[in-house]
């Protein structure tokens with residue numbers, strides 16, 4: 001299993017969406033570095049456990065991206081904990097985390113916990129509405145958010161989230177140029193091998209989500225695109 005600091009390509013699967021066994025096998029055996037289980041709504045313990053048990057048939061690393069405490073369960077290699085740096089409602093920055101640590105603080109295996117400093121840039125994403133994110137950030141705002149994640153709070157991951165929409169590579173580069181220790185995750189609207197390759201040239205890790213459910217072959221083509229570009233670096 002690859003350590004998260006080595007991930008270049010990951011798929012994000014939504015427990016609230018159906019995926020048949022044959023498609024799931026192709027995703028897990030695709031050569032991707034990890035499968036992240038996560039979504040912003042309708043995530044339950046039942047649908048999370050169902051997806052976890054299917055992904056566990058394969059050797060690929062599997063992480064739970066926690067969006068609701070209800071779905072936290074043992075059995076994942078990592079627990080990714082988002083904190084939304086541009087949220088308008090502080091519950092999504094530290095509020096729910098504070099409550100969670102009251103409940104789980106003594107049970108946590110900290111080696112498996114990875115905090116992600118999210119910056120949500122698609123105003124139409126469900127996560128933007130939920131967290132009341134200020135998605136109007138320009139390049140300078142993103143640079144400051146990257147510095148905040150990396151230098152001020154020493155978060156291990158800075159996640160530029162354009163969920164549902166392909167982002168601006170210049171903005172992603174502005175973030176990359178301002179990170180020293182944090183990994184840069186990019187996610188949003190990757191639908192072709194070229195888009196995957198282009199974002200992987202700037203970000204450390206690219207996250208491929210919705211296209212899995214729309215066009216599986218295109219989703220699979222993003223793995224090779226990233227792996228080939230990494231091999232040529």
Ligand SMILES: CC(C)=CCC/C(C)=C/CC/C(C)=C/CC/C(C)=C/CC/C(C)=C/CC/C(C)=C/CC/C(C)=C/COP(=O)(O)OP(=O)(O)O
Nearest residue numbers: 039040067068073074079082092096097100104126127163
């Ligand atoms: C015993 C045991 C197993 C212990 C484990 C310990 C553990 C992990 C404890 C939890 C600790 C902790 C601090 C938890 C935090 C709790 C919490 C609820 C935090 C809030 C997280 C947050 C900010 C959520 C906001 C939404 C968000 C950013 C979600 C991320 C995922 C995302 C954006 C998915 C995309 O969603 P999708 O539905 O696909 O949307 P589209 O329509 O755009 O595609």
Ligand SMILES: O=P(O)(O)OC[C@@H](O)CO
Nearest residue numbers: 163164187188189209210
């Ligand atoms: O679903 P897409 O748009 O590929 O985005 C991936 C991921 O960043 C969502 O949290």
Ligand SMILES: [Mg+2]
Nearest residue numbers: 014163209210
């Ligand atoms: Mg999605």
